[in-house]
Amino acid sequence: KAGVTQTPRYLIKTRGQQVTLSCSPISGHRSVSWYQQTPGQGLQFLFEYFSETQRNKGNFPGRFSGRQFSNSRSEMNVSTLELGDSALYLCASSPQTGGSSYNSPLHFGNGTRLTVT
Amino acid sequence: AQKVTQAQTEISVVEKEDVTLDCVYETRDTTYYLFWYKQPPSGELVFLIRRNSFDEQNEISGRYSWNFQKSTSSFNFTITASQVVDSAVYFCALSPGNTPLVFGKGTRLSVIA
Numbered sequence: 001k002a003g004v005t006q007t008p009r010y011l012i013k014t015r016g017q018q019v020t021l022s023c024s025p026i027s028g029h030r031s032v033s034w035y036q037q038t039p040g041q042g043l044q045f046l047f048e049y050f051s052e053t054q055r056n057k058g059n060f061p062g063r064f065s066g067r068q069f070s071n072s073r074s075e076m077n078v079s080t081l082e083l084g085d086s087a088l089y090l091c092a093s094s095p096q097t098g099g100s101s102y103n104s105p106l107h108f109g110n111g112t113r114l115t116v117t
Numbered sequence: 118a119q120k121v122t123q124a125q126t127e128i129s130v131v132e133k134e135d136v137t138l139d140c141v142y143e144t145r146d147t148t149y150y151l152f153w154y155k156q157p158p159s160g161e162l163v164f165l166i167r168r169n170s171f172d173e174q175n176e177i178s179g180r181y182s183w184n185f186q187k188s189t190s191s192f193n194f195t196i197t198a199s200q201v202v203d204s205a206v207y208f209c210a211l212s213p214g215n216t217p218l219v220f221g222k223g224t225r226l227s228v229i230a
Contacts (some may be wrong), residue, residue, distance in 0.1 A: 003161075033217065043208065043223075044220075048217060102215060108154075108161045108163070111161065113160075
């Protein structure tokens with residue numbers, strides 16, 4: 001079974017630009033979560049999608065958005081990039097079959113490393 | 118508020134030594150889950166173990182063992198006879214009720230041959 005796939009692996013953008021990151025979950029997994037990892041703040045929850053619906057959102061500005069498609073693939077978008085958005089963005093999927101996916105082990109991708117200059 | 122504290126930022130051991138990674142958590146929920154994840158240099162977090170708040174049994178899996186103590190709100194992780202391949206960043210995480218994971222800041226373990 002293929003793991004969680006994130007593309008691209010690396011991105012370099014300049015301030016003010018926007019960026020779209022992609023995540024393909026493990027086949028059959030319907031829950032997709034996104035996390036931002038920085039040296040200063042550590043791992044922070046961005047949002048979670050299940051069956052194309054955003055179920056939860058972390059404490060991030062509206063410049064951060066996401067969506068999920070009918071095949072469970074997910075994208076996240078960051079508009080008007082700032083230097084502080086430089087981070088490793090991790091996507092995780094969960095084989096949630098009922099109840100909360102937060103109690104299930106998450107399967108993470110390798111991440112997309114975004115550098116904003 | 119939910120919080121996970123991993124007081125050890127970095128640990129360095131010589132191969133074959135035992136090492137314990139500490140994790141202390143805070144939550145007011147009576148039902149919660151605790152996790153440990155490993156992040157090798159490749160970047161992806163790898164799930165190691167999950168424990169729910171009602172199960173205080175310690176667990177051993179090969180060279181790995183976990184000690185969960187509700188009385189001290191701790192969920193410590195021990196690696197016995199460490200190997201170079203154990204070098205990674207280890208994260209403890211808390212899922213209180215139906216809310217997203219709260220991660221600790223991680224402990225970077227370096228095992229030297």
